[in-house]
Amino acid sequence: MRTRVAVIGGGRNCEHEVSLASAASVAAGLDARAYEVIALTIGPDGTWRDDEGLPVGLSGAARLLATCDVVFPMVHGPRGEDGALAALCELAGLPYVGSGVGAGALAMDKWATKLVAAALGIATAPGRLVTTATAAEEVWSHPVVVKPVAAGSSRGVSLVREPGHLRSALEAALALDDRALVEDVVAGREIDVAVLRRADGTVVASPALEIVGDGLFDYDAKYGGHADLRVPAELADVEAKALADAAVAAYDALGCAGVARVDFFLTEDGPVLNEVNTVPGMTEHSQVPRMFAAAGLAYADLLDELVRGAHR
Template identity: 70%
Template sequence: MNRIRAAVIGGGANCEHEVSLASATSVAAALSPGKYDVVRLAVAEDGEWHDASGPIGLAAAIGVLTSCDVALPIVHGPRGEDGTLAALLDLAGVRYVGSGVRAGALAMDKWVTKLVAGAIGIATAPGELLTAASSRACRWTGPVVVKPVAAGSSQGVTLVTDPEQLTAALQAALALDERVLVEQVVSGREIDVAVLGDGGFGRTVSPALEVVVDGFFDFDAKYGGGAEFRVPADLAGSDRKALEDAAVAMYDALGCRGVARVDFFLTEAGPVLNEVNTMPGFTAQSQVPRMFAAAGLAYPDLLERLICEALVER
């Protein structure tokens, strides 16, 4: 039996470059050498494409990709997860793991995600969309979370509890994106649910994961060991169903494929959507692999499911 030639793409020209490299390295190592011929590609922070030997340029990278049976674009954030890589792979005629152009673009834009959620009856935190110009008129009204509209890994996200912090928080978010969200603080448990597609024939929902952190779940807490992940989360049956239903509804409304992680705050009034990640962290210790492992689906088997879905005719 011929091995499947699989391109694993990591890196990316954005602030999540190192996180993406770690995810891609873990994914490549988990693919069985007996079944897969793994080809490693990376996008440098300046946008240059590399293979194992060094820089090769975009044209050569496309040549490598078209020689593969499937691609795994493990690139988080802008110019990757936002549909950019999906568009490139679509144009090159390469099958790939994960969501397509539309879902990636919609989910990466946190403001548009809020609009979609509202249209299907899922609550989100009250907030406003600002640009560099309109941010100058932003005034303190109480505790808020300031975040870039299109960034991930909690980069540029600030919990503002004092009016003196507001200007710096806006500047930090605007350094990563030309638009920012200023949202009211939501009081509730942080619960994540992952949804896994099955070639268009069904959905598998992971056990819920609760993020427990002393303070704010920022970049340092996420990657510095300051957060505890409890999976499965201790939930009442009605809360679990509400979270699962909302996660699947968002997955379908955005048109996701592959796996997506849907993050919520669980409040007394029910789930409040935080964001949707169409290419979440993917080391073996990341949230999504942990969630499916808790259901008995091991990390290599999760990757196998994703690849099998990508190889189904679209």
């Protein structure tokens, strides 16, 4: 008998389209011999729809979810990745793929993640927290990166090289969140490592992936099809080990489950943690599936590991 899996995509946030792509890919990638997929979509207005696109509301979605064996949340960003969907599954007593409520909320909060990293001895970019109340007091002194505290897919992220651009960068970040980070620009290679808790409970780090390019790896670079992603990244053994160790340490300290993508800058002084994504992009061509494919774990097998390792 096939396992019935509810794949939830969309979401009421700025990452709606990216989440739709991830959910569609997961639904198509699950082995039809082992899994029956029930697709649910959350619209930009928050309306839940079934796999025929008909509005069913939260109550209708709950009834459909209750018929499923496992929930596979694929909503990136706020009201999804931040633990919101994990909380819904917990309250409904439904097994689900990925990190729990606490880990999702902590990792989504880039300021909190920096504090966890500091406690672990993992470097992060020097930065400060800015709120809607303090933004007017922020003064530019050198090139910085401005980003929302809780958003993903590089939405609202700006590289500010001139004083006159700081105000607009803060406005863009604070349009997506009521808190922003203003961080020093880190000179280093952009390296990602994925960490997976397999169905048997073991934790493994993927081969590292390098994002090669000039400037900011923004939304257009990520999803425009022009990103130069190299996996496995060319690293010395000591560099690869330092990155893998830091990635697993951050994953464990945050309490992650399933798969997470841990993003770094590799500098002359070692890894600098940028962020942790507990619901990373999951199309077959996204970074995480590419990294595990380089380790010999095919896309369908990665999805199978995630479903079999769902919270019980």
